[in-house]
Amino acid sequence: MADRKGFAENLKKYAVTYLFIAISVFFIIVSKLDMNYVCSQLLLRLNRNAFIVLALIIPIVAGMGINFAITIGAMAAQIGLLLTINWGVTGFTGILLAAGITLPLGLLFGFLIGKMLNKMKGQETIGSMILGYFANGAYQLLFLFIFGNIIPLNKNVTIVGATGVQNTLNLTGDTGLYKAVDGILALPFFTAVWILCGALAAWSVIQFIRKKYNQKKLIVNLSLSAVISLLYVFPDIRAVFDGSKGGRVITVPVITWVIILMLCVFNSLIMKTKLGQKFRAVGQNRTVANASGINVNRTRLIAIMISTVLAGWGQILFMQSEGIGTFQTYAAHEQVGLYAGAAILVGGASIDRATNWQALLGTFLFHSLFITAQNAASNLFGDSVIGEYFRAFLSYGVIALALVLYAWKGAQKRKPGNELKGAVKN
Amino acid sequence: MADYVLEMKNISKEYAGNPVLKDVTLQIRPGEIHALLGENGAGKSTLMNVLFGMPVIHATGGFSGQVLVDGEPVKIMSPMDAMNHGIGMVHQEFMLIPGFNVTENIKLNRELSKGWLFSKVFSKDLEIMDKLAMSTDARQALDSVGINISEDTLVGTLPVGYMQFVEIAREIDKKGVKLLVFDEPTAVLTESEAKQLISVMKDIASRGIAIIFITHRLDEVMMAADHITILRDGQMVAACATADVTVDRLAEKMIGRGDESLVKIEGRQSHEYGDIAMKVRDLEVEMPGETVKGIDLDIYEGEIIGIAGLAGQGKIGLPNGVMGLYPASGTVEFHGEALPLNDSKAALKSGLAMVSEDRRGVGLLLDQSIEDNIVFTAMQVHGEFLTKPFNLKNAKAIRAFAEQMIEDLDIRCFGPTQATGTLSGGNQQKVCVARALAMKPKFLFVSEPTRGIDIGAKQLVLETLAKLNREQKLTVVVVSSELQELRSICDRIAVVAEGKINCILRPDSSDAAYGLAMSGMAVTQENELWRKDAPVTKKGGEQA
Numbered sequence: 001m002a003d004r005k006g007f008a009e010n011l012k013k014y015a016v017t018y019l020f021i022a023i024s025v026f027f028i029i030v031s032k033l034d035m036n037y038v039c040s041q042l043l044l045r046l047n048r049n050a051f052i053v054l055a056l057i058i059p060i061v062a063g064m065g066i067n068f069a070i071t072i073g074a075m076a077a078q079i080g081l082l083l084t085i086n087w088g089v090t091g092f093t094g095i096l097l098a099a100g101i102t103l104p105l106g107l108l109f110g111f112l113i114g115k116m117l118n119k120m121k122g123q124e125t126i127g128s129m130i131l132g133y134f135a136n137g138a139y140q141l142l143f144l145f146i147f148g149n150i151i152p153l154n155k156n157v158t159i160v161g162a163t164g165v166q167n168t169l170n171l172t173g174d175t176g177l178y179k180a181v182d183g184i185l186a187l188p189f190f191t192a193v194w195i196l197c198g199a200l201a202a203w204s205v206i207q208f209i210r211k212k213y214n215q216k217k218l219i220v221n222l223s224l225s226a227v228i229s230l231l232y233v234f235p236d237i238r239a240v241f242d243g244s245k246g247g248r249v250i251t252v253p254v255i256t257w258v259i260i261l262m263l264c265v266f267n268s269l270i271m272k273t274k275l276g277q278k279f280r281a282v283g284q285n286r287t288v289a290n291a292s293g294i295n296v297n298r299t300r301l302i303a304i305m306i307s308t309v310l311a312g313w314g315q316i317l318f319m320q321s322e323g324i325g326t327f328q329t330y331a332a333h334e335q336v337g338l339y340a341g342a343a344i345l346v347g348g349a350s351i352d353r354a355t356n357w358q359a360l361l362g363t364f365l366f367h368s369l370f371i372t373a374q375n376a377a378s379n380l381f382g383d384s385v386i387g388e389y390f391r392a393f394l395s396y397g398v399i400a401l402a403l404v405l406y407a408w409k410g411a412q413k414r415k416p417g418n419e420l421k422g423a424v425k426n
Numbered sequence: 427m428a429d430y431v432l433e434m435k436n437i438s439k440e441y442a443g444n445p446v447l448k449d450v451t452l453q454i455r456p457g458e459i460h461a462l463l464g465e466n467g468a469g470k471s472t473l474m475n476v477l478f479g480m481p482v483i484h485a486t487g488g489f490s491g492q493v494l495v496d497g498e499p500v501k502i503m504s505p506m507d508a509m510n511h512g513i514g515m516v517h518q519e520f521m522l523i524p525g526f527n528v529t530e531n532i533k534l535n536r537e538l539s540k541g542w543l544f545s546k547v548f549s550k551d552l553e554i555m556d557k558l559a560m561s562t563d564a565r566q567a568l569d570s571v572g573i574n575i576s577e578d579t580l581v582g583t584l585p586v587g588y589m590q591f592v593e594i595a596r597e598i599d600k601k602g603v604k605l606l607v608f609d610e611p612t613a614v615l616t617e618s619e620a621k622q623l624i625s626v627m628k629d630i631a632s633r634g635i636a637i638i639f640i641t642h643r644l645d646e647v648m649m650a651a652d653h654i655t656i657l658r659d660g661q662m663v664a665a666c667a668t669a670d671v672t673v674d675r676l677a678e679k680m681i682g683r684g685d686e687s688l689v690k691i692e693g694r695q696s697h698e699y700g701d702i703a704m705k706v707r708d709l710e711v712e713m714p715g716e717t718v719k720g721i722d723l724d725i726y727e728g729e730i731i732g733i734a735g736l737a738g739q740g741k742i743g744l745p746n747g748v749m750g751l752y753p754a755s756g757t758v759e760f761h762g763e764a765l766p767l768n769d770s771k772a773a774l775k776s777g778l779a780m781v782s783e784d785r786r787g788v789g790l791l792l793d794q795s796i797e798d799n800i801v802f803t804a805m806q807v808h809g810e811f812l813t814k815p816f817n818l819k820n821a822k823a824i825r826a827f828a829e830q831m832i833e834d835l836d837i838r839c840f841g842p843t844q845a846t847g848t849l850s851g852g853n854q855q856k857v858c859v860a861r862a863l864a865m866k867p868k869f870l871f872v873s874e875p876t877r878g879i880d881i882g883a884k885q886l887v888l889e890t891l892a893k894l895n896r897e898q899k900l901t902v903v904v905v906s907s908e909l910q911e912l913r914s915i916c917d918r919i920a921v922v923a924e925g926k927i928n929c930i931l932r933p934d935s936s937d938a939a940y941g942l943a944m945s946g947m948a949v950t951q952e953n954e955l956w957r958k959d960a961p962v963t964k965k966g967g968e969q970a
Contacts (some may be wrong), residue, residue: 269554270552272554272555273539273545273551273552273553273554273555274537274539274550274551274552274553274555275549275551275552277530277534277535277537277555278535278551280525280526281523281526281534281535284523284524284525284526285523285524287521288521288522288523288534289523289534289535291505291517291521292521292534292535292536293505293506293509293535294534294535
C-alpha cells in the first residue's frame with residue numbers, strides 16, 4: 001500500500017516528465033525515423049544545449065524561478081563572438097577569447113538583471129522574460145547602429161553598402177570557429193561509453209574504499225557499467241551507433257562533454273559551500289534567511305550573475321556546434337530562454353527545485369520530441385507544418401503548466417496547517 | 427562586572443509624532459528571567475525592535491535614550507550588531523527553514539567550513555561546509571536544551587512544539603550569548619510543552635544567560651520570572667520582583683485604565699434581553715493568526731456585546747468566520763434558522779452585515795466614490811438601487827441614499843462622488859458603516875471600528891453604533907482590541923483567550939478581572955456575568 005501511494009505521489013509530482021516520456025516514445029515510433037538518425041541528432045542536440053539548461057539551476061535553487069534572462073547572457077556571448085570574428089582570432093583560441101569577453105559582460109548584465117529582479121521579488125519569471133525582450137531591442141541598436149558606426153568593425157562583418165553587422169556571420173572557413181570545441185577530440189560512441197563506464201566503476205570502488213558507498217551501491221554501479229558496456233555485443237544496438245547497417249558513425253565530442261560534466265560538478269559542489277547554503281536558504285524562505293543575517297539581495301544577485309555568465313558560455317558552445325556554421329546575428333539568442341526553460345521543466349524541475357539530472361533528462365526528452373515532431377506529424381496528419389506548430393505549442397505549454405502547478409501547490413501550502421508539511425514535500 | 431547585563435535607559439520613540447515609548451527603562455541582571463508584560467500596543471515590540479536595531483526603528487528617525495550592555499554604552503544599528511553583543515532572539519513566528527534539517531537550521535549562516543584553493547583565492551563564501559563538525563555542535567546544543575531528536579531530522583516534519591526548542595538550541599549555539607529574548611514562546615505550545623520550556627529557560631538562566639520573557643500568560647510569569655517590568659501605553663508602569671506581587675495586582679497594572687469612559691451613553695438600567703438572535707456553537711475558524719478553536723456564544727436581540735481579547739487569540743476570527751470570509755466549521759443559528767457557513771452571500775442575504783477590520787483591504791473600493799461604496803453590497807446582494815428591466819444603476823436613488831447617510835453619519839467629504847481613498851480614516855470607517863446600513867441589517871458585526879482613527883472620530887463612530895442600537899434596535903457585536911471603548915458602549919463583554927470564550931464580564935468589572943481573563947486565567951465569581959458552564963437563563967442579566 002505504502003509503495004502504491006508513493007508511486008501515485010511520484011506520478012503526480014513528475015506528471016510532466018512522465019507525459020513527455022510517453023509522447024517521446026510514441027513520436028519516435030510514429031515518425032518511422034531511423035534510430036541511427038534519431039540518436040545522432042539527439043546526441044548532437046544534447047551536447048549543444050545541455051550547458052545552457054544547466055545554467056538555470058542556481059537561480060532556481062535561490063528561489064528566483066526560471067531565469068529567462070539567460071537570453072541576455074547569450075547576447076553577451078554573441079558580442080564576444082562578433083568581436084572574435086572581427087579581430088580574426090581563430091580556432092579554440094577564438095573560443096577562449098569569446099568566453100573571456102563574455103565573462104565581464106555577463107557579470108555586468110547579470111548584475112543589472114539581478115538589481116532589477118530584486119525589485120520584483122515573486123515575479124522573477126515573467127520579469128526576466130520581459131527583460132529579455134527589452135534587451136533584444138538594445139541588442140539590435142548595438143548591432144545595427146553602434147557597431148560599425150561608433151565602434152569600428154572590419155568590412156567583412158558589416159552589411160555591404162550600409163552600416164551595422166551582417167545578418168549572418170560565417171563561423172566556418174577562415175574564422176575556424178565552427179566545431180572548434182566539438183572537433184578537438186571526437187571518439188566513436190562506444191569508446192566514449194566504455195571510458196565513462198570505466199570511470200564510473202573506478203569512482204565507485206574508490207568511494208567504497210573511502211566508506212562513502214555501501215556494498216549495495218557499489219554492486220549496483222558496477223553491474224550498471226558492465227551491462228551498458230556489454231550492449232556493444234548486440235549487433236543491432238551496435239549498428240545504431242557505428243553506422244554499420246547504413247547511416248552515420250556517431251561520435252562523441254569529448255571536450256564538450258567534459259565541459260558539461262564540469263558544470264555539473266560545479267553545480268553540485270557550490271551547493272556544498274557556504275554560498276550554496278545561502279542560495280538554498282534564500283530560496284526556501286527569504287524572511288528566515290534575512291533574520292539569520294544573510295544578505296538576501298546580494299545572494300540573489302550572485303546567483304543571477306553566475307547564471308548569466310554560464311548561459312553566455314553555453315551559448316558559445318551552442319554556436320560553435322550549430323547547424324552549418326552560420327551565426328544568425330539577430331535571431332540566434334531569441335529562443336534560448338524559452339527552450340532551456342521548457343527543457344528543465346520537462347525534466348521534472350519546478351519553479352523552486354532543480355537538479356543536474358533533471359536538467360540533463362529534460363534536455364534529452366525535450367529534444368527527442370523536437371527531432372521527431374515534424375515526421376511524426378506528417379505521418380499522422382499528412383502535414384509537416386503541424387509538427388512545427390507542435391514544437392512551439394509544447395514549449396509554451398510546458399512552461400504554462402509548470403507555472404500553474406506551482407501556483408496550485410502554493411495555494412495548497414497556504415491552507416492553514418499545511419504550511420510546514422507542504423514545504424517539506426517539495 | 428556591571429550589575430546589569432543589559433540596561434535600556436529612558437528610551438523614547440515616536441512614529442510620525444505618535445509617541446509609542448515614553449521614557450521606558452529596562453534593567454536585566456545576569457542570569458535572571460525577566461518578564462516583560464503589556465497589552466497589545468503597549469510598546470513591547472517597539473522596545474525589542476530598539477534593542478535589536480531593527481530597520482523600522484532607524485528608518486523612522488531612531489530613538490532617544492541609552493542602551494548599555496555590561497555597563498558599556500553601545501550603538502545597535504542592526505540585528506547583526508545585537509548578535510555580536512551577545513543578544514539573541516527566540517522568535518514567536520519560527521525563524522526556521524522547513525526544508526532544512528535541524529543541524530542546517532541551527533547553523534544557518536554560521537556554517538562551519540574548511541578552506542580550499544578556490545575559497546582562498548576568491549571568497550570565504552566558497553569554503554566547503556564541514557557537515558560532521560556542524561552536526562556535532564548541533565547535537566551539543568540540542569542536548570543542552572534537553573531535547574531528544576535527531577539532528578538530521580527535517581525541521582518541517584517536527585511537531586510544532588519541538589521547533590521552539592530548535593530555535594532555542596540555535597541561540598544557545600551562538601558563542602558568547604548573554605541575553606536571550608523569548609517572544610511569546612508558549613503561545614503555540616501545549617501545556618506540558620510549556621512546562622518543559624519553562625524548565626529549560628530556568629536551566630539556561632542558571633548558566634548565567636539572562637532571559638527576557640515576553641508573554642501574556644500571567645501564571646507562567648509567576649512561575650518563571652524573577653523580575654517583572656510592565657508597560658502600558660508606551661509607559662513603564664511597574665518594575666518589581668515577582669515575589670513582591672500577586673497575579674491580581676499584575677493584571678490590574680496591565681489594564682489599569684479604571685472607569686474613564688470614551689463616550690457618554692445613557693446606561694441601561696436593567697439588562698432586559700430579548701430572544702436569542704444568534705446562537706453560536708463549536709465555531710472553529712481557520713483565520714491565519716486569529717484561529718478560533720471552538721466558540722459557544724449566545725447573542726441576544728437588541729444588545730451590544732463586546733468581544734475583547736489580545737491580538738492573535740481569535741477574537742477577529744469570530745465575525746470573519748460567521749460571515750464566511752474564512753473557512754469555518756460548527757453551527758450558527760440566526761433567529762432559529764441554521765446559517766450556512768463559508769458562504770458570504772448567504773450570510774449577507776439573511777440580514778447580517780459586517781464592518782471589517784481591514785478597512786482598506788476588504789472594506790472599501792478605494793478608487794470608487796463614496797456613493798458607489800455605500801450601495802455596492804446592497805446592490806449586489808439584494809438587487810437594490812437598480813432600475814428595471816435591465817438592472818442599470820439607479821443613480822437618483824443612490825445619490826439620495828448616499829446624501830442621507832453622509833448627513834446622518836456626519837461623513838466629512840466634498841460630496842458623494844469623492845473617492846473613498848482620499849478620505850481620512852475616521853470618515854472611511856463611517857462609509858463602511860453606511861455600507862453595512864444600506865443592507866438594512868438586523869444584526870451588525872463591527873470589527874476593530876476605531877483602529878487607526880483619531881480620538882474625535884472614535885467617539886463619533888462609537889456614538890453612531892450606540893445610536894443605531896438604541897433607535898433601530900439593531901443588535902451589534904463589537905470586536906475591539908481597545909477594552910476602554912468596549913467598556914463604554916457594551917452591555918456585556920466576552921473575553922476571548924486561546925481561541926475560546928474565557929468568560930463574559932460586565933463593563934464595570936474590575937481591571938484585574940479583565941487582565942486575568944485576557945491571559946486565559948479563571949476570574950472570580952463577583953466579576954463574572956456569565957460563564958460558559960453556568961446555566962443560561964433568559965433575561966438573565968443579573969444572575970451572577
